[in-house]
Each structure stands twice: as structure tokens, then as C-alpha cells.
Amino acid sequence: MAGIYIHVPFCKSRCAYCDFFSTTSGEAWMRRYADALVREMAARRAEWTLPKVDTLYLGGGTPSCLPAELVLQILRSAAALYPLSDNAEVTIEANPDDVTDDWLRALGAAPINRISMGVQTFDDALLALIHRRHSSRQAVSAVDACRERGLHNISLDLIYGLPDQTLAMWESDVRKALSMPIAHLSAYALTYEEGTPLARMRDNNKVAEADEELMSEMYQRLCTMAAEAGMQHYEISNFALPGCQSRHNSSYWQGEPYLGFGPGAHSYDGHRTRRWNLPDLARYVAEAEVPMEYEVLSDDELYDEYIMTRMRTRRGADLSSLPDNRREYCLSMARPHLANGRLRREGNCLVLTQEGLFVSNDIISDLMC
Numbered sequence: 257m258a259g260i261y262i263h264v265p266f267c268k269s270r271c272a273y274c275d276f277f278s279t280t281s282g283e284a285w286m287r288r289y290a291d292a293l294v295r296e297m298a299a300r301r302a303e304w305t306l307p308k309v310d311t312l313y314l315g316g317g318t319p320s321c322l323p324a325e326l327v328l329q330i331l332r333s334a335a336a337l338y339p340l341s342d343n344a345e346v347t348i349e350a351n352p353d354d355v356t357d358d359w360l361r362a363l364g365a366a367p368i369n370r371i372s373m374g375v376q377t378f379d380d381a382l383l384a385l386i387h388r389r390h391s392s393r394q395a396v397s398a399v400d401a402c403r404e405r406g407l408h409n410i411s412l413d414l415i416y417g418l419p420d421q422t423l424a425m426w427e428s429d430v431r432k433a434l435s436m437p438i439a440h441l442s443a444y445a446l447t448y449e450e451g452t453p454l455a456r457m458r459d460n461n462k463v464a465e466a467d468e469e470l471m472s473e474m475y476q477r478l479c480t481m482a483a484e485a486g487m488q489h490y491e492i493s494n495f496a497l498p499g500c501q502s503r504h505n506s507s508y509w510q511g512e513p514y515l516g517f518g519p520g521a522h523s524y525d526g527h528r529t530r531r532w533n534l535p536d537l538a539r540y541v542a543e544a545e546v547p548m549e550y551e552v553l554s555d556d557e558l559y560d561e562y563i564m565t566r567m568r569t570r571r572g573a574d575l576s577s578l579p580d581n582r583r584e585y586c587l588s589m590a591r592p593h594l595a596n597g598r599l600r601r602e603g604n605c606l607v608l609t610q611e612g613l614f615v616s617n618d619i620i621s622d623l624m625c
């Protein structure tokens with residue numbers, strides 16, 4: 257099995273664009289959550305079928321807003337129940353203002369060897385507009401603090417297409433990120449999720465969505481600048497120095513099974529069954545059995561899943577691993593995109609070209625059944 261994901265559903269405050277499941281409840285809820293999480297990890301032990309765990313990912317929400325002692329409690333319990341392999345990748349997501357020398361020192365005994373920080377932009381006015389609680393200066397200090405503590409596998413997240421963000425402002429963000437001693441960069445286009453404060457700001461004409469042409473230019477500049485900095489573009493939104501790709505996320509895109517713990521976390525058995533814990537913290541901490549739902553994927557859904565995950569990656573979709581009828585269908589749907597240069601064949605694989613990457617959603621949906 258690929259790895260373990262632990263969902264930490266807490267944030268100190270909510271960002272204007274975010275519709276992820278998290279709450280701003282305080283420390284008492286965090287302690288109840290940690291106890292329930294350990295209970296769930298123990299109860300589901302039989303679902304894990306390998307001797308060791310290769311990747312463990314603490315995501316959220318904002319795992320770094322937990323007190324360090326709770327992070328240690330969670331990781332100790334996880335490692336006791338699900339022993340980590342010698343070179344396991346253990347990632348924690350963090351908000352830059354949490355990543356201080358004191359916090360890193362308090363986590364000293366934890367097996368964390370990778371940190372993923374939500375920087376989003378280095379422009380303080382834009383950070384305030386999207387209700388991020390850190391400053392550009394804190395993001396820089398956080399990276400320095402990690403390096404000083406020997407944590408070198410650092411990933412930063414950026415967002416492009418923010419309100420009033422120009423191409424020059426975006427280039428400045430990417431340049432700044434790439435000038436820092438990081439191993440990995442993720443960059444996502446801003447989406448206006450219905451029900452979020454940002455969508456309401458747009459509906460009230462307080463902010464405007466960036467147009468498609470600008471978004472495309474931003475994406476192309478990102479790709480060019482990351483390549484110039486020696487980063488490999490290994491997934492639509494992800495860039496890494498050689499050998500520093502996220503092993504945990506890569507295993508999702510290769511369809512490997514994983515176990516997800518915590519309210520809102522998803523699991524996959526690698527065959528046909530997906531399970532998700534309900535995003536309900538009150539029930540999660542109160543009920544002896546974790547409230548969850550599951551689905552068994554049909555042949556059509558399995559094919560769609562294969563296309564959706566593999567086409568995101570630089571490796572693409574291996575047509576030889578599809579049954580004959582699916583391969584023929586996929587190729588027939590790919591033909592117009594092969595002709596217009598948005599897809600190409602690499603051996604048995606169907607791969608997005610540079611031109612196809614920005615419109616990948618449209619292409620992938622054309623290939624699905």
C-alpha cells in the first residue's frame with residue numbers, strides 16, 4: 257500500500273477562497289480529535305496489509321496549528337501502529353506563521369522530513385485580501401527556520417490568478433519562491449468556490465476573476481521559470497528538483513491504495529472501493545465507529561479514474577494497461593488533440609504537451625467515458 261493520510265481539520269482562521277473541511281475550534285476540540293484519531297487508527301489496523309509504511313502525510317486544514325505535543329502524540333501513535341520504512345517520506349502541511357524556531361524545536365523528536373507550506377503569494381496586500389494570516393516576511397523566515405533545523409525537503413504552494421494580480425506580480429512571486437532553498441513548488445489557479453467569501457466578493461463586484469488569457473500566460477511563465485531553475489514539471493501543478501517529487505501525492509496519481517484517517521479523509525483499496533469519513537468533527541469525536549460512506553467503482557468509473565489521475569502526470573496514461581475496447585475508445589477521443597498538438601504519444605503512453613497542460617481539464621474530460 258502506498259501511504260497514510262491524516263486529515264487535521266483545524267485552522268486558526270479561514271481563508272477567503274477555501275472550501276476545504278476545517279474548523280476554527282480551539283484546543284479542547286484538538287485534544288478530543290487527537291484521541292479519536294488514535295482510536296480510529298487502532299480500529300482500522302487490519303486494513304493495512306504491508307509490513308511498513310512508505311509515506312505518511314499530515315494534511316488539512318492546518319496541521320501546524322495543533323500544539324506540537326499533539327502532533328507528536330499523533331505521529332507516535334501512527335508509527336507504533338503502522339511502522340514506517342527506513343526512508344519513509346513524512347510530510348506536514350504548515351502555515352508559514354506557525355513555522356518558528358520554537359515550533360520546529362518542539363517537534364524535534366518527530367520523524368517529519370518534509371514540509372509543505374501554503375505561501376500563496378509574497379504580496380502582503382494580496383495576502384490580506386484573501387484573508388491569509390501570514391506575511392511575506394514570515395514565509396521567508398519560515399523557510400530559513402526549516403533549513404537551520406536541518407529540514408531541507410521544503411515545498412511551497414503558490415496561487416495564480418488572484419484578484420488584481422498582474423503577470424509581473426506573478427512573475428515576482430515565482431522568482432521569489434525559486435530564489436529560496438526549496439525542493440518543490442506547487443502552483444494552483446485560483447478558483448472561486450461557491451459559498452466562499454471570495455465568491456461573494458466577486459458577486460458583489462468587489463473583485464474580478466482573471467481572464468483566461470492572463471491565466472494561460474501566468475501558467476506558461478511558471479513552467480518556463482521553474483524549468484530554468486532546474487525543476488522538473490512532473491504533474492500539472494507540481495514542480496520538483498530531481499529526486500524531490502512528492503512520493504505521497506505521486507502514489508495517488510499512480511492509483512496506489514492508501515488509508516485516510518480523520519474526519520473528511522478518503523481511503524482507497526487500490527481495486528474498486530473508495531471510502532470517505534464524513535466531514536463532521538462532532539460525530540467523529542463522539543461516536544465509537546467513525547461515520548463514513550463508501551462506493552464501489554464500476555468499470556466506467558475505474559476507467560475515468562485511470563484517465564483523470566494518470567493524465568495529470570508527466571508519465572501520462574499507459575494505453576497498454578487498458579482493455580482493448582477502452583484503448584480504442586481512448587485513442588479515438590484523443591485523435592483531435594493529437595492532431596492539434598495538445599497530446600502526444602510516447603511509446604504506449606498518451607501524454608499532455610506543454611500546450612495541452614493549461615487546458616488539461618478539457619482534454620481529460622474528452623478522454624473520459
Ligand code: SF4
Pocket residue numbers: 266267269270271274275276278316317318351374
Ligand atoms: S489555511 Fe488552508 S485549509 Fe485553512 S482555510 Fe486557509 S486554505 Fe483552507
